[in-house]
Amino acid sequence: MQDNLDKIVIVGAGTAGVNAASALRQQGFEGQVVILGAESVAPYQRPPLSKAFLAKDKPPAATLLKPGAFFPTNGITLEMGQGVVAIDRTAKAVLTKAGVHYPYDELILATGSSARRLRCPGAGLSNVCYLRNLSDATRLHKSLRSAKSVAILGGGVIGLEVASAAVALDKQVTVIESAGRVMARVATPSATNVITRQLKAAGIRFALNARLARIDGVDGQARTCILESGEAVAADLVVVGIGALPNQGLAVHAGLLCDNGIIVDEAMRSSDPDIYAIGDCAAAENSYYGGRIRIETIHNAMVQAQIAASSICGVRIPDAAPPRFWSDLLGMKLQGLGGLTRYDKLVAFNGKNGVETEVHAFAGDRLVATETINLSKRQSELSKLIHPAE
Template sequence: MTTASRFIIAGGGLAAAKLAEALRSNDFDGHVTLISAEEKLPYERPPLSKEHLLGKKSLTDFTVDPAQWYRDHNIEVLLGTTVTSIDRTTKTVALPDGTTLSYDKLALATGSRPRRLPVPGSDAEGVYTLRYIEDSDALLAMFGSARRLVVIGGGWIGLEVTAAARAAGVEVVVLEAESVPLKSALGPEMGAVFADLHREHGVDLRCEVRVAEILVADGSATGVRLDDDTRIDADAVLVAVGARPNIELAADAGLATEGGVLVDESLATSDPDIVAVGDIADQLHPVIERRIRVEHWANALNQPEVAAKTMLGKPAVYDRLPYFFTDQYDLGMEYTGAVSPRQDTRVVVRGDLGKREFVAFWLDSGNRVLAGMNVNVWDVTDRIKQLILSGAAVDPDQLADPAAPL
């Protein structure tokens, strides 16, 4: 690539910032434009439901790069701007003011947005979602005045916000449609670990319930009504029922999409001049041997290096195993690997489940390790990866024995 080449990054999160970094570290000296819908420079999102909500970090602590870095590396940053359309024939993108920018290579890092709850009252004042720094700021301010918060959804965001709210002294009622929280991510046995954790910290966790309505008075949320007509009073409501990938831009441009933007092992889309990274990337994963789309920090952090090489015409494959983490109360957890809900698996626990100091392994029918989750046990992630990548069958009894080396 020459200095005349123009690369555009559509998106303003961690993946976009890391892609800008990777292009420069791979010696691309052409023009780079990063186009972000947010008014803030790219920042990491995990602290929004963790340290920031606990009052331990401010935005500057988790902003990826300061403004001076972009200036020093000649990265043009357009904040508060979105790409409205892509013309793949002319290789241009359109902006809201009607102007167009040409590109030689384009990266899509458009992220995701919170799913909305299709019930009456969901747009009232006092109904929160969490995706942006402004959302986290609003929740933190609410903690200072609210007596009770209802959290709709027992996934990662819902439970992390719950832990932060309890630390602030707010009563919390969590409403979960499944039999335990995190069932779709971890299964019933490990989901029960998190259910017990939150109940021990005073959370009113109600499972197998459905919300029929968010109650509203004078324009503000006052609680919820369940489908059995149970009413729960509250000063605020958090809707945490998952995220929806922002794939409309890609789909309108005619790129292959199917719940995400379809990419190959190198993160190239169906158009070889366009890559996709982060939440939207539905990748044909060379290790897991199926398509997988992961809405976690590690993908946004690590995929851009591969995407940058692909944009520069260098051979590259993204083969890292999925990884995510959570911190709730005194529980710290890391999860490595991937298990399809359709796979027949068994869980083997190594350590003390009652003390919440253990490693859980998901094994397939051939006793091969598909994933591992370490809870309050550290420095084992690399060994978990080795077990997964080996593809070898293990002895479940030895795996469960803390005296047997991993």
């Protein structure tokens, strides 16, 4: 560790930011650690927001990332409701919306990502919802109870998890997806076939290869999604799950290199060596994907937090581990390992009920990724078999 390091400021109190603070302490950093978070609530986990949170009759309390005592006990200053609006790289300080300057020796940007907004006529109607944070989830929990028909725009992980919650509440649910299959970005055709079949059997309708033209409303409320084909989909609630964009505005304005994320090296250092970026907002080289990629998973946020803290503390950076993600869909647990961008052969094994599934993705003769449905016990074994891409 450099001797002159005294103050580390972390912008963003999500999984990446909080884990970076924790890792700095674990690795022996004794100076000041300050986390500045834009949200006004204690740091919480996002994955339950599209799962258990929506299913419970009353919206449960958020699942905290750390117990409240964690921060004072570890000498970490947590300042919530303190959105950072600018970085002054010359003075080495950040400025909050309230006008407070926080000087830093090293700065970690852990600003996450934001839901991509819908742009079409009707996008501003009052019951067109997004799901990114606790306040979105609280609103969606309420809207789901009063809706009869729900249209989900986007058949990605969040769209399908919300569709699962909605159909379990006996809503009429239609998933509108522009690609020919759901989860095309994160799962293989073998896994999506199983998932689509099960979700259809539960009553979810899929409009695939379908593009939204507009949303028609009555009295400012969405009523119908009109597809480019002319098809009308009833929707007194529209949930938009069309991807996320990195929160890189601060970095761009500070002159850091960005390209779909803040570009970082293998130590999570940006183009300014005193500024690190981690989690959803960072674009890093990943040997499992064979190139630079921005990954939106809890595993990635935790791994990159460890790497940044190790680098700042001058300790060995942990060995690369296969990326991993999971999704919970109506009794199906989908788990992915490795990088699913470069494969030329898939081998799928189906087990009990046609649901249990294990898929191996190969590039040549190398296993580069796997996915399983309802085979959680296979994860540790499979993670040892996966190779980085060339």
